[in-house]
Each structure stands twice: as C-alpha cells, then as structure tokens.
Amino acid sequence: MKKETKIIAGVLAGAALGAAVALILSSDKSGDMKDKVADWFCDLIDSSKDTLADVTDRVKDTIAKVRV
Known part of the structure; x- marks a missing residue:
C-alpha cells in the first residue's frame, strides 16, 4: 500500500469512528x-x-x- 493510501484510509477510519461515537452519544437522552x-x-x-x-x-x- 502506498503512503498516501494509508493516510486516506486512516482519515476515513477516524471519520467513521468519530461519526459512530457522535451518534451513540447524541442518541442517549439520559x-x-x-x-x-x-x-x-x-x-x-x-x-x-x-x-x-x-x-x-x-x-x-x-x-x-x-x-x-
């Protein structure tokens, strides 16, 4: 894998993880x-x-x- 590909994959994985955490935290009313x-x-x-x-x-x- 090229260096640029690894960077893009890391950024996308981080964005997906951040979105998942945001959904979990925002959906919890209590x-x-x-x-x-x-x-x-x-x-x-x-x-x-x-x-x-x-x-x-x-x-x-x-x-x-x-x-x-």
Missing part, C-alpha cells in the same frame, strides 16, 4: 452513555499513568545499574 464513556476514558488515563510510571521506574533502575 446521559448514561456519556457517563460510561467518561468513566472509561478516566480509567484509561489512570491506567496509562500507572503504566508510564512503571516504565519510568524501570528505565531509571536500568540507567542506575549501567552507571555503576
């Missing part, structure tokens, strides 16, 4: 779906922070071992 998505996103951010902290600690430990 706001339950919005709360669920917000909770999921917050959980995702928290787990990403934890993972990043673990990786940072491992890198620091490795650097400390190499310097000794």
Whole structure:
C-alpha cells in the first residue's frame, strides 16, 4: 500500500469512528452513555499513568545499574 493510501484510509477510519461515537452519544437522552464513556476514558488515563510510571521506574533502575 502506498503512503498516501494509508493516510486516506486512516482519515476515513477516524471519520467513521468519530461519526459512530457522535451518534451513540447524541442518541442517549439520559446521559448514561456519556457517563460510561467518561468513566472509561478516566480509567484509561489512570491506567496509562500507572503504566508510564512503571516504565519510568524501570528505565531509571536500568540507567542506575549501567552507571555503576
């Protein structure tokens, strides 16, 4: 696949995903779906922070071992 084709496919996939999310969020009158998505996103951010902290600690430990 050419580079341009991959870019166009990515843009179209992103647009389709965005449209699907917009339809899901706008069709929910009670706001339950919005709360669920917000909770999921917050959980995702928290787990990403934890993972990043673990990786940072491992890198620091490795650097400390190499310097000794």
